[in-house]
Amino acid sequence: MLPRWELSIYLLASLGFHFYSFYEVYKVSREHEEELDEEFELETDTLFGGLKKDPTDFEWSFWMEWGKQRLVWLLLGHVVASQMAKLLAMRHRPWILTTYGMWACWCVLGAPGVAMVFLHTVISFCVAQFRSLLLSWLCSLLLLSTLRLQGVEEVKRRWYQTENEYYLLQFTLTVRCLYYISFSLEFCWQRLPAECAPYSFPWMLAYVFYYPVFHNGPILGFPEFVKQMQQPEHCSLKASLRVLALGLGRLLCWWWLAELMAHLMYMHAIYSSTPLLEAVSSWALGGLALAQVLFFYVKYLVLFGIPALLMRLDGLKPPPLPRCVSTMFSFTGMWRYFDVGLHNFLIRYVYIPVGGSQHGLLGTLFSTAMTFAFVSYWHGGHNYLWCWAALNWLGVTVENGVRKLVETPCVRDILAQFLSPRARRRFHAAFASCSTSMLILSNLVFLGGNQVGKTYWNRIFIQDGVSQVGRPWITFVESRTKGGYLPSERYQPQKIGKMPGKIQDTSHGWPWVTLSVLGFLYCYSHVGIAWAQTYAMD
Incomplete structure (x- = not known):
C-alpha cells in the first residue's frame, strides 16, 4: 500500500476532478437550456424545484414509464404470491410462481407476447433433446436473429397499439434468449439419468417465466436457479x-440520484448534438464522459437492484x-464486476466451450473474440457495437498480454531489482491510466455511438487548437430501442443553424489535453487499485 497521505491526495484530486467537471457540464446545460428544450422537449416537473429534466436517455425513460404504469404493481404481486406460497404451499411454490409469471x-404483452415467449421456449427445449451443443447454439442464434428481421418486426408491431409495447416484447425476448441458452447447454452436458x-x-x-428477471435481467444460470429454488434460504x-426496508431505502436513494443527474x-441531449459536443470546453467534455458512464452505473443499480431485492425475498442469491x-x-475488471451475471454467462457458455485459454495464445485470442462477437450480436449487431466489441477485445488482450509479460520470471526479477x-x-497506475482512457472511450461508443467516440478521439488525442465558433449546428436526435440492450443507430437531422458565439474552445488536443486526461486518470487508477485491494481483502 502507498502512504496514506499519498492515497488521500489521489482521492481528493479524483473527487475534485469529478465535481469541477460536473459543474462545467451544469453550466453548459444551463446556457443552452432553451436550444436543447426546443430540440428535445425537456420535461418540466416539481421534483427538483421546477428544474427541467433531460428525457433523451431512452432506456431510463422507457423503464420509468413502464414502472409507473404496470411493472411496479406486477412485481409487488410477485412478492405477495411468493410469500403466500412460502407460507401455505412451499412444495408447489415454483409452479405457483411460474403461473404468476405467465399471467x-x-x-403487459398480451396473448401474442406470451405465445412468442412460449414458442421460443418450446423450440429450444425440443432442439436440446438431441444433446448437441452445436444444434442448440444454432437454434438459439436463429431465434435471436428473428428478432431483427424486418418482416417479423412489422408483424409484431401490428400486435400492439404503441411502440413501447413492441419494444418491451423485444427486450423480453432478447433477455429470455440467454435463459433458454443456459438451460439447453446445461441439458446437453448432463449424461446420467439422475x-x-x-x-x-x-x-x-x-x-424462463420467473418474473423478477423476466424483462431486463440480471442473468442467473439454470443450475443456480434450480438449486436455490429447491433449497431457498429461509428467513x-x-x-x-x-x-x-433496507432494499427500498437504497433503491430510492439510487433513483433520486439518477433523477438529480438528469435534471442538472x-x-x-448534448451527446445528440455533435457540433455542440465538439464545441464545449475540455473540462465540460470530460465531465460529460464521467456523467454519462456514472449515470449508466446508477441506472443499473436501480434496474438490477429491484429484481435483486425480490430474489432475496424469494430466498435466492442474485x-x-x-x-x-x-x-x-x-x-477485465469492467467486464468482471459491472454485469456479473452476464460475465458469468459469457465465461461458462461461450468462452470456455470455444476453448478458453487451454489452447495457447491463438486459442485464447479466438475464444475472446468469439465472446465479444456474441455479446455484440446479442445487443443488436449494429456497426458501433462491433467497434465497441473490437475495442474491448483489444483492451482485454493487451491487458492480459502485459500481465503475463510482467509475471514471467525474467521481467519480474528485473522489476524487483530496480x-x-x-x-x-x-x-501499475500509470499503465492503468492509459487502459482506463480507452475503457472510457469504448463505453462512450457503446452509450453514444461511433460519432461520439470519434468526437472524443479527435478532441483529446488529435485536435490541435481548432476554434469551434460559427460552425454549422446540426442537431441529431437518436432513436434508440434500448440504451443497454438492443440499441439502434438511427439519426435524423432536425435543425440547421449557427452555433451560439459564446461557445469557444481553443484548447489543444495533443499533447496538453491528452497528458492532462492521463494525469487525472492516474489519480483515478490509484483510487481504483486501492479499492480493489480492499474489496479483495473483504
Whole structure:
C-alpha cells in the first residue's frame, strides 16, 4: 500500500476532478437550456424545484414509464404470491410462481407476447433433446436473429397499439434468449439419468417465466436457479421486512440520484448534438464522459437492484450489483464486476466451450473474440457495437498480454531489482491510466455511438487548437430501442443553424489535453487499485 497521505491526495484530486467537471457540464446545460428544450422537449416537473429534466436517455425513460404504469404493481404481486406460497404451499411454490409469471406476461404483452415467449421456449427445449451443443447454439442464434428481421418486426408491431409495447416484447425476448441458452447447454452436458431429473420442461418454464428477471435481467444460470429454488434460504418475517426496508431505502436513494443527474446535467441531449459536443470546453467534455458512464452505473443499480431485492425475498442469491465505474481501471475488471451475471454467462457458455485459454495464445485470442462477437450480436449487431466489441477485445488482450509479460520470471526479477514495491504500484497506475482512457472511450461508443467516440478521439488525442465558433449546428436526435440492450443507430437531422458565439474552445488536443486526461486518470487508477485491494481483502 502507498502512504496514506499519498492515497488521500489521489482521492481528493479524483473527487475534485469529478465535481469541477460536473459543474462545467451544469453550466453548459444551463446556457443552452432553451436550444436543447426546443430540440428535445425537456420535461418540466416539481421534483427538483421546477428544474427541467433531460428525457433523451431512452432506456431510463422507457423503464420509468413502464414502472409507473404496470411493472411496479406486477412485481409487488410477485412478492405477495411468493410469500403466500412460502407460507401455505412451499412444495408447489415454483409452479405457483411460474403461473404468476405467465399471467404477468399476459398482462403487459398480451396473448401474442406470451405465445412468442412460449414458442421460443418450446423450440429450444425440443432442439436440446438431441444433446448437441452445436444444434442448440444454432437454434438459439436463429431465434435471436428473428428478432431483427424486418418482416417479423412489422408483424409484431401490428400486435400492439404503441411502440413501447413492441419494444418491451423485444427486450423480453432478447433477455429470455440467454435463459433458454443456459438451460439447453446445461441439458446437453448432463449424461446420467439422475442428473437430468431437474432438466424437465416444467422446470424450464419456471426458469424462463420467473418474473423478477423476466424483462431486463440480471442473468442467473439454470443450475443456480434450480438449486436455490429447491433449497431457498429461509428467513423469518422480521428478517424479510428488514431486507425489504433496507432494499427500498437504497433503491430510492439510487433513483433520486439518477433523477438529480438528469435534471442538472443534460448530458444525453448534448451527446445528440455533435457540433455542440465538439464545441464545449475540455473540462465540460470530460465531465460529460464521467456523467454519462456514472449515470449508466446508477441506472443499473436501480434496474438490477429491484429484481435483486425480490430474489432475496424469494430466498435466492442474485448476482452482485454493478461496482462503481469510477473505481474501474481495466477492461477485465469492467467486464468482471459491472454485469456479473452476464460475465458469468459469457465465461461458462461461450468462452470456455470455444476453448478458453487451454489452447495457447491463438486459442485464447479466438475464444475472446468469439465472446465479444456474441455479446455484440446479442445487443443488436449494429456497426458501433462491433467497434465497441473490437475495442474491448483489444483492451482485454493487451491487458492480459502485459500481465503475463510482467509475471514471467525474467521481467519480474528485473522489476524487483530496480523498482521498489511502491514504485511498481505507481507504474501499475500509470499503465492503468492509459487502459482506463480507452475503457472510457469504448463505453462512450457503446452509450453514444461511433460519432461520439470519434468526437472524443479527435478532441483529446488529435485536435490541435481548432476554434469551434460559427460552425454549422446540426442537431441529431437518436432513436434508440434500448440504451443497454438492443440499441439502434438511427439519426435524423432536425435543425440547421449557427452555433451560439459564446461557445469557444481553443484548447489543444495533443499533447496538453491528452497528458492532462492521463494525469487525472492516474489519480483515478490509484483510487481504483486501492479499492480493489480492499474489496479483495473483504
